[in-house]
Amino acid sequence: MFVLQWPSLMLLLLLFVGLFSPSKSDELHILLDLKSKLEKSNTSVFSSWTPGNSVCNFTGVVCNSDGLVKEINLPQQQLVGVLPFDSMCGLQSLERIDFSKNSLHGTLTEDLKNCTRLQVLDLGCNYFSGEVPELSLLGNLSFLNLNKSGFSGKFPWKSLENLTKLGFLSLGDNPFDSSPFPEEVLKLDKLYWLYLTNCSITGQIPGGIQNLTQLQNLELSDNQLSGEIPTEIVKLKKLWQLELYNNSFTGKLPAGFGNLTSLVNFDASQNRLEGDLSELRYLNQLASLQLFQNQFSGEIPQEFGDFKHLIEFSLYTNKLTGSLPQKIGSWADFIYIDVSENFLTGQIPPEMCKNGKMTDLLLLQNKFTGTIPESYANCKSLIRLRINNNSLSGVIPPGIWSLPNLFIIDLTANQFEGPVTGDIGNAKSLAQLFLANNRFSGELPSMISQASSLVSIQLSSNSFSGQIPSNICQLKKLNNLYLNENMFSGSIPDSIGSCVSLTNIDFAQNLLSGKIPDSFGSLPSLNSLNISTNKLSGEIPVSLSHLKLSLLDLSNNQLVGPIPDSLNIPAFRVGFAGNPGLCTQNDPCSSNSGKSHHHLRKILWCLIAAILVLLISLACYLIAKLKQNNLEIPLKQNAWRMKSFRVLSFTEREIIDSIKPENFIGKGGSGNVYKVVLANGKELAVKHIWPSKSNDQKSCRSSSAMITSRTFRSTEYEAEVATLSAVRHVNVVKLYCSITSEDSNLLVYEYLPNGSLWDRLHTCNKIKMGWEVRYAIAVGAAKGLEYLHHGCDRPVVHRDVKSSNILLDEEWKPRIADFGLAKIIQAGDGGDWTHAIAGTHGYIAPEYAYAYKVNEKSDVYSFGVVLMELVTGKRPIEAKFGENKDIVNWVCSKINSKESLVDVVDSIISEDLKEDALNVLRIAIHCTAKNPAHRPSMRMVVQMLEDAEPCLLTNIVVDKEDVRSPNSKT
Template sequence: MSPEFFSGHLRSTLFFSTLLFFVIHSSSQSDQRQSLLEFKSTLVNSKVLNSWNEENNVCNFTGIVCNSDEEVKEVNLSQQQLAGTLAFDSLCSLKSLERISLGSNLLSGTVSTRLSDCRNLQYLDLGMNFFSGEVPDLSSLTQIKFLSLNLSGFSGQFPWKSLENLTNLTFLSLGDNPFDESPFPLEILKLQNLNSLYLTNCTIGGTIPEGIENLTLLESLQLSDNNLVGEIPVGVTKLKNLQMLELYNNGLSGILPVGLSSLVNLAQFDVSTNNLHGDLSELKNLTRMESLQLFENSFSGTIPQEFGEFKFLKQFSIYDNKFIGELPAKIGSWAEFEYIDVSQNYLSGGIPPEMCKMGKMTKLLMLENNFTGGLPENYAGCSSLIRLRVSNNSLSGRVPDGIWSLPNLSMIDLEMNQFEGPLPANIGEARSLAQIFLANNRFSGELPMEISNVSSLVEIELSSNQFSGEIPATIGGLKKLSNIRLQDNMFSGAIPESLGSCVSLSEINLASNSLSGQIPDNLGSLASLNLLNLSGNKLTGVIPSSLSSLKLTLIDLSNNMLIGRVPQPLLLVAYNGSFAGNPGLCADGSKDLRECSPVSRKSSHVRVAMYCFIAGALLLLLSLSYFLFVKLSKIDHKSPITRGCSWDVKQFHVLKFSEDEVLRSITQENIIGKGGSGNVYKVDLKCGEQLAVKHMWKSEPDSDSWKGSRSSAAILPKEKTLWPEYEAEVAALSSLRHMNVVKLYCSISSEDSNLLVYEYMPNGSLWDRLHTNKKINMDWGVRYEIAMGAARGLEYLHHGCERPMLHRDVKSSNILLDEELKPKLADFGLAKIVQTGKRMDSTHMIAGTHGYIAPEYGYTSNVTEKSDIYSFGVVLMELVTGKKPVDPVFGENKDIVYWVHEEMRAKDDMFSLVDSTITKDAKEDAVKMLNIAVHCTMKLPALRPSMRMVVKMLEEIEPDSLTDIVIEKGVESVIPDCKKPSMN
């Protein structure tokens, strides 16, 4: 054949080969595109996938990586806020797919068994999502090296058996999922290529097997927050590559295993909150240690001196153990040391002087030991310090002046020592100081005027010292001040009038000083005040009648020189002796005070005549006033608002009433509650429906407007903030549309007043129904429904709003109940909207209520949704136990969270924690809810579930049948049926 023939044949072959390649390639592109578009179709909020369309090459799709043959090799879409379900059948049809990364999204639903079709998969990350149901069988993923399912929402029985064949795994993370409890899975021991194993918080029990030594390549082993018992196996000491070993919050016992000292690469070691004992000799050679957490155990002996030479140590926490002896002098002086907590031990000697040498130390916590000497001068320059707590030791001398003015210091706690000297004027420069505790020392001198400049102060505790002089007249500038305790000192002079301007005060204790003069009348305007102790002074004059309007739980005015009649309302909150030691006091009907003398006969005629004259004049004046107000200006004299002025109405729902109908009802007799920012009124509409109206002043309320108000929580809980919270509440509520959030119909405002018009909640608050004289019997079904509804409301705020919102004051008194006892979240005066795309704004204000405040408020100013979740966990504990968040039965300075955590750790029978009124059949479900509450109230915010996760967990424990509530007498009647405003 001719060369021309061969040449032509070759050209034809090349042409058809090229054509065939393009046909196959085009077909491959089309198939891959179709698979990816099918996957996209199941997702919500997929704007990030706009590039996924018919025109683009699939290799140019966002998050897609192809191999050299333009076949999809990787799908990388983590942290993209993707929602919806996963279509693994479409993804697994991509035959070259090796990597799927979808972690940290909002994905939900079950994961199908079609995941097993991804046989070439080497990397799978589904962690930090909201899936439900069980993890599917994984045994076919024999090529996989990286598997992360932590905090993904899966539950039920984990398929441990399917891990046996996954011997290529180097990274396995399954933690923070509510799996069914199981013993330590022995299948794990066959994964000898693992270098990282994370099984924290996934309900593993039993003992850690000795066979753990098979995992010789492990660099990170995390088995914390489970139900593990027994000793730490010696097999752990064979893991020479370990850099991180975390076993905290289990039931481990025994001593640290012999041979632990051979783990020379160990940098992070955490066995806190277990039952371990013995000494720390096995740790003294671990010179690479960076974080050492041994707290809440029973360790004893001395702290090895070698710890002072650890040149990488940054975190050291050994509180609540039985250590003795001195701390190494050089501890914390080499690296950028962050914190030390050696509290509640038996340590002695001096405080190591150089722990802030690198300028990074934030917490120095050494309370309840036997330390001696003084505070080292070095710490006067530790500008990074946030918390300084050395109370209950034997420390002495003067506190270095520079410590008082440290710029970031939020708490200084020096109580129960022998410190002396004055409080210097430079304390006025402490711009972050919120709490100062100096009780039971030998401080002396006058309280400097400059303390009034520390606007962040919330608590002042100076009791049992030798302070003298007058209390600064400018103390009223501390608007955030909640507690002031100056008892058992030598203060003199008058009680400052300005103290009545500290609008957040809940406790005033000035007992056992040498104060004189009269009790300021304006203390009666402190709406939040519940404890007032002025005993043991030299106060004179009468007891101000304004104090009658306070909701006090304790009042003590004994051992003064007061005179006159004790206001009758104060007798109701007094104890035996509240007014003793005041010979000039009298009271009507009191067993402890003399009867007030009747008017003497000698002057009775004169006084009667005088009284008649005054009464006549008053009657004439009242008649004239009635004519002027009613006949001329047509203004309701019982209303605290100016009816004739111009009102601006902003409606947030379709209204079936006019502002005039609301304004006519703002009268004294309709008050049903009051707070620091205004009164709450009940409005009865013509149609029979009822509204709640909160009147918020734009200026300080006149004290007269408080008189005659009835104490009730049937509508809204007591406000803690002044008028500026009006804008926060309107901004928060106006755009919300959820059945478990109280409905704000409209706002009505004028130059001097603001009115917020809400739906009326006839059954008051959950607090009322659990803890007050309005308490009712609630069966478990009703309690569960309240928990579920409140959780859904909070989930909506965190995840359902266009702009997520933090409530910041979640508590049972802010969960209101309608006529059917359905819950609604209320009181958004402290709410904060999360700025889109930004980190949550930090705040130096401690927002919230004692007993519900998350512990991170003590060491950070960053507020997150996890703080709301902590507070909600406290509410769940209230529902299950029937107890208040703070109760003396928990022990001194202990709350319900501490009590529940401790009781659940110590007892086998959890049923004893459940409210005795809950039936025996429901107690198992109640214990399940208590477990959810424990997760919500973990100390570390990162360990708390999201509200979406909480809702899912609550759904899984729904009772088989929900019974009707049994309501005792005293519950308000159901609202009459009439057309309600639309939800538009």
């Protein structure tokens, strides 16, 4: 019998193990393969990854005692590319993968299941796509972070049941499919960190949350959770952070909530919670309390004044009463308080800036009384002081005016008195000074001209006196100067013409005298000028004709002489009232010849009318004949009425004579469009709107049918005129005037030489448009829509937002155009909806199909489609999308597939900007949500487009300031 000796047996065993163990050369090959996949990255991290170097010396690589790779740690290294999980999981001792905060893309493959020893997987803050694969074989995972990583579709919640060692689970900020709160998570009893913010969770928080007794951090914000906060949550005694903001929670804080004595950060803002705050009086470890935009009532517990760690306190827009605890903020390095829009009374707590760290004091729209405590004159850290709309009084403490970091002082609508002192010139950061509706008095100090950051000064309705400082225009950034309803006297300083940034001036209802400065005409940006109800004399300077004003009010002065022709338009006519000495060419000041001329003109018009009656049959016949042969109908040569909305440099005849075939440039949503070039070289666009053919025919048959035609015409025409004549925004097309006759309507707009966005993206006139230009167009168009929805006295719904209604000027800046379908929402009409048929196929929101309802959120959907056009370069409807499919379906199908979303981006866009384009595509996806309630407002869309969206989550701390501001009273 052959018997193996012990040394021989050991040698055989070593050979056997060697056959089935990974070699170091294999690991070197795997890591070099990883390097090759990421070699486009702008980083030097791989300089040590060379074949001649030991893998254990590679930057970011950690080996175990056997010299095998245990960890790959490469967070925040500007890595770009696709991770080769298939080869990486060949590292059989690999326990940790950290590629967080890079720019990685691609999908998470099924090969990940081979990383069975993996304990830490951190891929947060990247640009992956597709669904997360099955994770059940990764039973050793204790840390899983996929936050803001780009994954979408259906998440494999079921597979979490096998990950029983998980302590850290972060899946937030990904567009997963909607699902109820995942019951599988409730079985992970070792969890200490659970971040499920913004991942489409619906329904209620189940009572089983009490099983997660080790939880220290629970974040479920920005979902669609509803119902009451479950009572069982009070059993999570180790919680130091609880974030539930921006859901639909109702009811009161659960009984026993005060038992969560370890809470440091609590945010349940933007819900519908009610009841009082008494349960919170025991939470003396609180550093941040955010409960704004709820329906809480009752008094603020006085115990809050003894909280020695409290630094952030935001309860605005509730129904709270009583007084603020007078000791609040006096213990720690208090940063801000915002209790605006409540019913709070009493005095301002005096020591919130005791440690000199406070940045925001926001108490607006309450019932506070008393004075501003003198201690705040030393609060040099203060940035925003907003205590407007209260019942505060007294003199402003010395030193407040000169605080070096103040950006805004808003004391509007109180009972403050005394002067603005000269030390305001030391407020070098001050941009907004709002003191209207108080009892301030004295002269406005000339030193205010040294507050060099001032953009807006509003001193209306006070008792300021003396002269307007002659050096006020040293403020080169000043946009708005409102001094109306005071007792300013003397002349308006001629130096006002050097205020090059001024857009609005209001000096009405003062005691100003002397002449109107000719220098007003030198203000290139002036939009509104109101100097009414003073003692101004002399003639109106001709230089005012150079201004492009939307408002001019010179009424109730002592002005004399002629009104310059270019200012003598209907829009400004009221602004000349109360000046008996003014006259016009049509109404001379000192003779009766004008009256006889006016009588003669009446006779002439009567004769013309009689001739028109004789010719009307012939006119109708010609119109019908021309229509039948599809010819352009010539415009009548008389009976035109022009209504001006801006200062004009042309006559109605110049416009009418230019409506001819050779000037035709296209069709709008409600008529032909012509290009008009004036004698001075200025270019205009004129839309010629006609009633329908059936109504034209009816109008020739009877006078009653003529009314029908006019009614039809007014539907579209008056909608556009009413909307555009009231709108003043850089991203909305300018309407100069309307010209109407018995059967025609002309609208005269600014001419935009680069046509429409549709032309530049989709037609034979398209150009190679880079992402920088597309992004600027997206932001500008969004701001135009935001103004229509939020900036007008009544919100305006466009109802036909599309790329062909976004026009481009010579610098490619966008203008929202074609308001033929717009509707101004009437207050109290029973809701925000309008039921008229509206929109263009491919842009129409899905709710229209079942409800025939259109509101602001329908515009948001349409704008989301425009964003998709900008990112993808595709039309809203294309054959490649499939039957009955549009661009929204196509983009969503790409998200749900395994394909890289980068492939959706227009190939014209450079590679280094495609990730930026994808950020805008994600905004477009939000805008085109099926449920209108889930779409952002246009105000939010603008914020999202402007937002750089930095990474929200670190390994331990979530900076919620990067998600949304707790102090929205800007």
